[in-house]
Amino acid sequence: MNNICNFTALELRDKIANKELSAVEALTAVYEKIEKTDDLIGSFISLRKETALKEAKIIDEKIANGEEVGILAGVPVSVKDNMVSLNDLTTSCSKILYNYKGIYDATVVKKLKEAGAIIIGKTNMDEFAMGGSTKTSYHKLTKNPWDTSKVPGGSSGGAAASIAAKQCFISLGSDTGGSIRQPASFCGVVGMKPTYGRVSRYGLMAFGSSLDQIGPLAKNVSDIALTMNVIAGYDDYDATVSPKEVPDYTKSLNKDISGMTIGVPKEYFVEGMDSKIKEIMDEALEKFKSLGAKIVNISLPHTKYALPTYYVLAPAEASSNLARFDGIRYGYRSPNAKDYIDLYVKSRSEGFGAEVKRRIMIGTYVLSAGFYDAYFKKAQKVRALIKNDFDKAFENVDIIFTPVAPSTAFSLDAVKTPLELYLEDIFTLSANLAGVPGISIPAGIANDLPVGIQLLGKHFEEETLIAAGHAFEKIRGEFNLPEGADK
C-alpha cells in the first residue's frame, strides 16, 4: 500500500481513471498511512474518514458506469484548517474556534469537490496563519518529516508535512507572507502562491485580506499545475478575484525555457547567508543556465522596507478581520463574563493565543486615529514603491530567482524572539506586498534538510513559473521524500 502513497497526484489520477486502482483503495491507503505516521508528524487536526469514503465510492461508481468525472477524481487532498468546509470542523487552529463547523464550502473546497477530489481532513497551522513554525497552533505541534526535532515551517506547516510524509497527494495552503513557500522549502515539497486575485478567497478565514492567497502544495510542479487548473478563476463570491480566463497550466509543463531571462536581485543575497544554502542557490542558477536561461543581476531597491511594511499592514488588516471572533455568534464564549463588554474581553483574552494577540495589538495601534498617517498610510505608500520595484524589474526579466528562507528548518525547541521569527519571512513577503505569484521548489539538501529555491513571476503569469519550475525539476532529478515517518 505504501506504493500508492508514493504516486504523484497525476499518476494516481490516471490510475483511478484507468481503473487500475479504485478511489476507495487510494483513500484507504492514505488513511492507513496517516494512522501509522500522524501520531509522530501531527499534520492533521481533523479527519473526515466516513464522509470521504462515501465520496470515494461514488467516484468509483461513476467511473465504473463510464460517467464523466472531474480532473482530480479520486485524488485524496488535505486542506489547511483556515478554509471553511461544510459540516467539518474548521478552527484556524485557534481556541476561539475550537468547536466551529463550517456552514458552507469555501470556493476552493467547492471546486475541489466538483473536480472529484476527496478531502481527507484539515491540516495543522499557526493560529490564524500567524507564524512561521506551526508552533502557535492551539491544538498540537507538527514535526518536520525529514527530522522530527525540527519545525515543518509555517503557517501551512501541516499542509507541507502532509505532502512530505506522503499522507496525501495535494494540499491547499494559504500564503500571506510566505506561508506556503517557506514550509514547502522546509519540508522539501513544491508550493505555489498564485497571483493575488487568481484564486478565490471566499471561505478562507482572513488574516491580511490584501495579502492572503490560497495555493497548492504537492510533490512536484506537474501536480501544482493540475491543481491550479481546478482552483483558479473567477468567483461570484469574491470581489477581488480576477475574471481573467484560466489557462490550462499543464500545457506549460515541458515547455522549453531557453532564452528565458532570470533576474537575481542583489538584495536577496546578502552576507551571512548559510554557506550551504548559498551553494545550492548557485548550483540551481547553473542548472538554469544549462537550460539556456539568461541570468541577469537586478535590484529591488525597496526590499529592506518590505519587512516593516508587511508587519504594519498585515496586523492592521488582521486586527479588523479577527474582530468578528467575539463569542457572540459562534466559537468559544467565556463562561465567566458579567456583561457584554466583559464577554468580549474575556472570550477574546481566553480564546486567542499570544502571537495573535500581539498582532491584534500592533494592528489596532497602527490604525488608531493618532498613528494612522505615521504607520498605516506610510506603509501603504511604501507598498506601492515595492510593487513598483517588481513592475520595473519585470520589464527586463521573465522571472526572479531568490532563496525561500535564510535558513533550513530550525529546531522545535529553538527559542526565538518574535522579531527573529518575523525575519524568517524576509525573502517571501515582498511577493505578497506586490501581489505577484511565487513558487518554492526543492533544490538540494543542506544540514540533512531540504532547501528550496523561490521563483517569482509577473502578475497572472503562473505559467512561466510552472514552465521554469518543471524544467528545473527535470534537470535536478528525483527528490526523494523521507521514509522515516513510517517507523
Add this chain to the structure above:
Amino acid sequence: MNKKWESVIGLEVHLQLKTGTKVWCNCSTDYDSDKPNTHTCPICLGHPGALPKLNKKVLEYAIKAGLALNCKINNESTFDRKNYFYPDTPKNYQITQFDNSYAGRGYLDINVNGKEKQIGITKIQIEEDAGKSIHGVKESYINFNRASMPLVEIISEPDMRSSEEAYEYLTLLRNTLKYTGISDVSMELGSLRCDANISVHHEGEPFGTRVEVKNLNSFKAVARAIDYEINRQINTIEDGGSIDQETRTWDDETQITKVMRSKEEAMDYRYFPEPDLLKVVVTDEEIEKIRETMPEDIVAKINRFVNDYKLPQYDADILCLDIELANYFEEVVKESNNAKTSANWILTEVLKYLKDNHIEINDFPISAKDLGKIIELIDKNIISSKIAKKLFEIKLKDERDPETIVKEEKMAQVADEGAIETLVEEVLNNNPKLIEDYHNADEGRKPRVLKGLMGQCMKLSKGKANPKMVTDLLLKKL
C-alpha cells in the same frame, strides 16, 4: 449680553434602500414581519471566510438618491471599514464610505415662511445597516435580519438655523426621495433615520461646540430635540457654563436630551480602506442612463403644475407630495380638460375616500379616465355638480362607465325646452300663493321667493332639470 444668539444645525439622515436584496449578499430585504434571523447567510452573519460583494442595484438606487438631491456623482469611489465592537454588528466593523464617497456636494431649496433657502448636502455614502438587539430581563437577543441592509447616509452642511428649517429640509428630503421609489422613506418603519448636530454661537462669531443628538424617531422629535438643545446650550452658556462635545440621546417620554457619550469616551473607529472590495467605478454614460429612469424632480413638477395647469400653489404642493397622486391628476386632466375642477375633485372627494379607507391612490376604485369623464359631463352640462357627486358615489362600486350609468340611471339633466316648460307650469299651477307672494314682494325679497319656486322645480325633476333654463322660464312666466 445684547448680542443675538444664532443656532447652527446639520442633519445626518440614514435611508434604507428597498433593493430587494441586501448590500453584500442575496438575502431578502423584506424581513419586517418575518421571524428573527431568517433572512441571513454566512455573509451577513459575518461568518469566518465570508466576503462582501457589492450589489449592483444598491449602487443604482444610491445614485438615484444622489441625483434627486442634486449631488455630483463621483466616477470612482471606495469603501472603508469603520471598526467598533457591538453585538449587533456581525463583523464588528461596518463597511462604509469614508474618504471617497460615491456622491459629493448637492443641495435642496427649502421654503420657510415664504423665504427660499438653499441647504447644502456635503456628501452621500453607501453603507450597511446593523442587526437589532432585543433586551429581555436576563438575556439579550439579536436579530440579524436587518444586518447588511443597504443604507445611504446623507450628510447636510450646517446650513440650518432653526428647528423650522430643519423640519422643512427633512420634509422636502423625504418627499424628494419618496419620489424616486428607492425607499419607504418612513421614520415610523425605520427606513428613514435622523441624527442632528447642533451648536449655538453669537452672530458674527465662530461656531460653538457641536453636540450630536441621536435617537430621533419622528419629524416632531427632530424639531423638539433641536429646540430643546438650542435652549439648553444658550442657558448653559449664559449661566457661565460651557458646552461639551458629546453625543446626546433624545428621550421622547421626558422630552429632553441626555448624555450618551462624552468626547473622552468617543470611539476611535480606526477607519481604513476595505481590502475585500474593489474601487467602485461608474461612467458618465451609466449615470445618465440612471438619470433617464428617474421621475421628474418634485420642485420642477410643482412649478409645472402651477404654470401649465394654472393651479394654485397650494393645490400643486399637495398633488405633488405623492408621485402617484400627481400622475393620477394628470391622467384625469387628459380626459376632463379642466385642471382646476379636476384638482378640486381629487383634493376633496378622492383624498377623503383614501383617508377614510386607508388606501393609496393606486388602489382607488375609480380610474383617472372615469373621473375625468365625470368632470367632463359636468362641463358639458349633461349632469349637475350635485348629480356628479351621486355619480361619483355609484362609480366607487360600479364597473359601468360613467356615461352608461348616467344613461341607464336616467341621471342626465333635462334640457329640453318643452319638458322644462311643462315642469315649470306644473309648479306654478300648484303654488298660486307663491306667485302672489312673488308679485307683492319688494325687490330685496323677490329672489328668495324665486329660489323657493326654483327649488320646487328641481325637486320635481329629481335634480335633473337644467337650473339656468328653469330660472329663465320661471322669470318669463311670472
